[in-house]
Structure formats: structure tokens, C-alpha cells
Amino acid sequence: MLDANRTLIADLPGPDLDADSARLLRTYQFGGICLFRRNITTPERTARLIRDVRDALGEDAWIATDQEGGAVLRRLDTPQAPAPMALGATRDADAAREAGRVAARGLLDLGINWNFAPALDVNVNPLNPVIGERSFGADPHEVARLGVAWAQGLEAAGVMSGSKHYPGHGDTHTDSHLALPRVDKSRAALEAVEWVPFRAAVQAGLGSLMTAHILYPQLDPVNPATLSPALLDGVLRREWGYDGVVITDATDMRAIADLYPDGDAAPLALRAGADAVLTCGHGDATLHERNVRALQEALRSGRLPEARVQESLARLARAAARFPGTPRAYGAAEREHDARLMSGVATRAVTPFGAVPLPRAGERTLLVVAAHADVGGPYEDHLSGEALTSGLRAFLPDLQTVVYDPAQPPAAADLPDADLVLFATTARFGLTDAERALVDGLRSRRALHLALWNPYFAPDLGLPALVTYGFRDANLRALGEALRGDATPGVLPFTA
Structure with missing residues (x-):
């Protein structure tokens, strides 16, 4: 049959x-x-x-x-x-x-x-x-x-x-x-x-x-x-x-x-x-x-x-x-090895776009990030503004933050004073006109774009940027290390 x-x-x-x-x-x-x-x-x-x-x-x-x-x-x-x-x-x-x-x-x-x-x-x-x-x-x-x-x-x-x-x-x-x-x-x-x-x-x-x-x-x-x-x-x-x-x-x-x-x-x-x-x-x-x-x-x-x-x-x-699918145990030592390996790849992938300004000792650094992002299609989760703040404070303990509703982002003029503004994009899909207006208001300030999901936002927005291609734990560690001054050897795999 x-x-x-x-x-x-x-x-x-x-x-x-x-x-x-x-x-x-x-x-x-x-x-x-x-x-x-x-x-x-x-x-x-x-x-x-x-x-x-x-x-x-x-x-x-x-x-x-x-x-x-x-x-x-x-x-x-x-x-x-x-x-x-x-x-x-x-x-x-x-x-x-x-x-x-x-x-x-x-x-x-x-x-x-x-x-x-x-x-x-x-x-x-x-x-x-x-x-x-x-x-x-x-x-x-x-x-x-x-x-x-x-x-x-x-x-x-x-x-x-x-x-x-x-x-x-x-x-x-x-x-x-x-x-x-x-x-x-x-x-x-x-x-x-x-x-x-x-x-x-x-x-x-x-x-x-x-x-x-x-x-x-x-x-x-x-x-x-x-x-x-x-x-x-x-x-x-x-x-x-x-x-x-x-x-x-x-x-x-x-x-x-x-x-x-x-x-x-x-x-x-x-x-x-x-x-x-x-x-x-x-x-x-x-x-x-x-x-x-x-x-x-x-x-x-x-x-x-x-x-x-x-x-x-x-x-x-x-x-x-x-490929019979017989389960094979994934032991602790092998997991630790693989986690280090993938963390190293995340570090090597971080890509600078433009002349990247970094936080300096004794200066005020402000993170501006949306509270959440839309998901759909093949995607099932995203990085919250709170999670990004927590991840970066491990490297920048005095980091100030503005976590905004993506439907109502602040105007650049309303942001707190800071020596460096980190504007993070944690969305896969398009930014709103109000978010783009916020970016335009940052062009006259010392600002750095953190492109954590959609890498095409970096050339689109035109601010100096660090591109991570993702928002998992290894990406956040790699980004924190880059903000502390570690090398960023990645190369954009597309023409900007």
C-alpha cells in the first residue's frame, strides 16, 4: 500500500x-x-x-x-x-x-x-x-x-x-x-x-x-x-x-x-x-x-x-x-567549548561603520533604545530595551538610559545632557518617521548607532555605527567589549 x-x-x-x-x-x-x-x-x-x-x-x-x-x-x-x-x-x-x-x-x-x-x-x-x-x-x-x-x-x-x-x-x-x-x-x-x-x-x-x-x-x-x-x-x-x-x-x-x-x-x-x-x-x-x-x-x-x-x-x-536522529548527549565540556567558540565568532563579527566614537572615562554616556520591537514571519523573540540596558551596564556601569515607547519616541532636544549618545536599533523591521526624526536630531551631537538586529539600518541612518548582526548574549558581550575599545574586525557583507 x-x-x-x-x-x-x-x-x-x-x-x-x-x-x-x-x-x-x-x-x-x-x-x-x-x-x-x-x-x-x-x-x-x-x-x-x-x-x-x-x-x-x-x-x-x-x-x-x-x-x-x-x-x-x-x-x-x-x-x-x-x-x-x-x-x-x-x-x-x-x-x-x-x-x-x-x-x-x-x-x-x-x-x-x-x-x-x-x-x-x-x-x-x-x-x-x-x-x-x-x-x-x-x-x-x-x-x-x-x-x-x-x-x-x-x-x-x-x-x-x-x-x-x-x-x-x-x-x-x-x-x-x-x-x-x-x-x-x-x-x-x-x-x-x-x-x-x-x-x-x-x-x-x-x-x-x-x-x-x-x-x-x-x-x-x-x-x-x-x-x-x-x-x-x-x-x-x-x-x-x-x-x-x-x-x-x-x-x-x-x-x-x-x-x-x-x-x-x-x-x-x-x-x-x-x-x-x-x-x-x-x-x-x-x-x-x-x-x-x-x-x-x-x-x-x-x-x-x-x-x-x-x-x-x-x-x-x-x-x-x-540521518537516523539517534539522540547524542551534549555534554557540559563540549557545550562550554562551543559557547566559547561562538562567542569568539560574535566578537570577530562586530563591524564598524564610519568613524566610531567610544565612551571615555569620566564622561556621561546615554543609551536611547525602544522598549520593545515587533516580530513576525520566522522570528519569535526580540531584545527589549531593558535587556540591552542590563547587558551593557556590565561594561558601562554608569550608563544612563532612555527607554521609549516605539510609538512615541522622544525628540532629540528632550534627551538628557550627555557626552555620548548611544542610539540602539533593536528592530528587524522599519523605523518610524518619529524615530528617524530623533536620529536627525542627533547628527549635531556626539552619537553612535548600535545596530543590533537589522544591519542595513547602519548605512540607512548614516550615523557612525557598530553592527552586531544579532542580539543574543554573545552579541551583547561582543558589543560591550567593542565599546570598551576592543578590536572590531568585521566587514559589512554587502555594499553600503
Whole structure:
């Protein structure tokens, strides 16, 4: 009997396998699940969840997540890989390979054997709403060199990589979580930039690639890449010869769900050449049921050939044999080593922009920072103004602060007197007009911009800046050391 449901990767609503979710898994026998932050709590509880899932689905079930590094982390209690763009700032492929290994060790410790990372998108659009620092940079050859090294480190440590988002999400103005982006580029233009890292991934024999929900009208005027036979079966399989697993990005994202609300994207993606379909209901079991019905109906009608599904199941089985997901304990000594290693990468990534003024002994330093920032898309947390203040006071104990409501930032003229103003951007998305007016008011003062998340804010705002590419603990330590005068060797991995 053809077990087509094994091509579906589902999600779960919470940190435990509740009775309804267990019944759903046992009934439909999906190929695996994808874990989000809501599922990952204490190591013991998460390990139990994973054991329960494999009891329901079988030992060959995939346990997947997005542990990209930087702002996109699902597990937070192990050494944290830096954002890919931080690695781009170091230009160090060995560091990228080690970051992949560190990510893998924190996942395999729990039994997670598929990581939807790294992003091999070449971020050539500074206003890209969903990639940005998740990319290794704007140079396609550097993205290929560093990204493939990261993925190879991950796989060498026992976790399958899921390089994304083929054929490239780096030049979009739309977040595919919210709508369908359109990239109107010729094949020649894609070959020169977006496809360079993905060709390298194919040549390196990486375990899997994830598709992009983007319309490329010059290659397929009808179907987004996730559903495009021309891009999946044609370019990726037949022309490039890729025989690894192809998985879709989540089909609940509105770029796909708005077009195919009844689950028809699942059989369409498989027919186009995908092997696995990621379906995230976020607590709504009916989405998974719709995908199952659509898949079974497509098989009954012949719209989805059984041979195409058998091919996908064989690829998934070969990959599962290569990456079985047997938990490997992540010991204290190894964790300490990896934490030091990743802290060193964060230090080397700090990038100066312009002539950077630093705090001087005996002078008043004022930190101006928003209380909070919006999150969305792949992001699940942010750095609060309070947390940044606490982190920097370890290095600047007399630091004064103004923590403002991002909807009502202060005017520069209303700020307390200070010899140096540190204006921090902790947001991923755009600044308000009022915040930009505040920055304009700082141009006549001795001021330094701390770009803690979105590195493109540094050239955009034009103040002297220190860029960290992230806001995790290692980034805050590295920033504090830089403010004390330590070297800042990072180089912007894009043209300012």
C-alpha cells in the first residue's frame, strides 16, 4: 500500500503530545513533525515529546526545526550559532562550518535530525522584509562558500540540512508569509546571482533543499516555485542532477494558502518534483486533514502519479537512513567549548561603520533604545530595551538610559545632557518617521548607532555605527567589549 502521507511534515500545538495530537499522528501517519518555540521547553520535556512522536509515527519519523542562528532559533538553552550575516562579516568558512556543527549538536541532543537551514538566499535587496541577516551576504560566491560550509558542518554532526529558499528569496519586497512575492528576473540574471549558492549545494550533495513560495514569471508565469515543474523537476532535477530531498516551505503561508486553501498545494508540489510538504496548522488539525484528503484525491484521480510518490518516499527513506536522529548527549565540556567558540565568532563579527566614537572615562554616556520591537514571519523573540540596558551596564556601569515607547519616541532636544549618545536599533523591521526624526536630531551631537538586529539600518541612518548582526548574549558581550575599545574586525557583507 502506498503510504503517501509520509510525504507530509506536520506541526504540533504545544510542548506535549496531547491526546488529540497523538490521535492525529497515529491516524494519518505523517512523515514527521516540525518543532517551533512553542514546542521546545526543557530538554527533558522536549525529549519526551520527540519520543512520543516517534512512538506514534515510527522510528524513521523526521523531527525538524529551524535552528538557523541569530534571531531564528527554536532552542535557546544550548550554545547559539550566530546569524549567517555575522559569519559573512568574518568571511571565515571554518567558523561557518563550526557554527553548523554547534547547531547540530544542540539538536541531535534531543533527537532532532532535520534542520531547515541554512538560508542560501543572496540578500541583494536591503529592504527585503524576511531574509536580511538570515543571509550570509550579498556576494553570491561568498554565500555559496560560507553557506555550504555551514551545511556541511551540520550534516557532519548528524543532522540533515535544509538549504533554502530555492531558487532564491534574496531580492523580494514581499514577505511570503503574508503574500506571494514576484521576482521578474531572467534566467541569466538568476544564474549569475541567486542560483550560485544552490548550484554549489547540489554539487556538494547536501541532504535537502527547501523551496520558495515566489513567482518567477520569466521561468514559469503560472506557478510559484514550490509548485513549478519547470523549476523543481526541470532545473533542479533534470538539469542540475539533484537527487536529494526537496521539501516545500510551509504551505500555510499565505503566498500558497491564499491560492490553494483546500490543501491542493500538497499534491501539486509533489507532482512538480518536491518530496515532502511542510504543513503547519498551528493548532488547527483541519489543515492537516485537508492536505491528506487532497493528496488521496489526487492519487485516486491520477493527477498525482503513484510512481512520483514512490520516488519521493524512496528519497526520504535513504535520507532517514543517513540521518537516523539517534539522540547524542551534549555534554557540559563540549557545550562550554562551543559557547566559547561562538562567542569568539560574535566578537570577530562586530563591524564598524564610519568613524566610531567610544565612551571615555569620566564622561556621561546615554543609551536611547525602544522598549520593545515587533516580530513576525520566522522570528519569535526580540531584545527589549531593558535587556540591552542590563547587558551593557556590565561594561558601562554608569550608563544612563532612555527607554521609549516605539510609538512615541522622544525628540532629540528632550534627551538628557550627555557626552555620548548611544542610539540602539533593536528592530528587524522599519523605523518610524518619529524615530528617524530623533536620529536627525542627533547628527549635531556626539552619537553612535548600535545596530543590533537589522544591519542595513547602519548605512540607512548614516550615523557612525557598530553592527552586531544579532542580539543574543554573545552579541551583547561582543558589543560591550567593542565599546570598551576592543578590536572590531568585521566587514559589512554587502555594499553600503
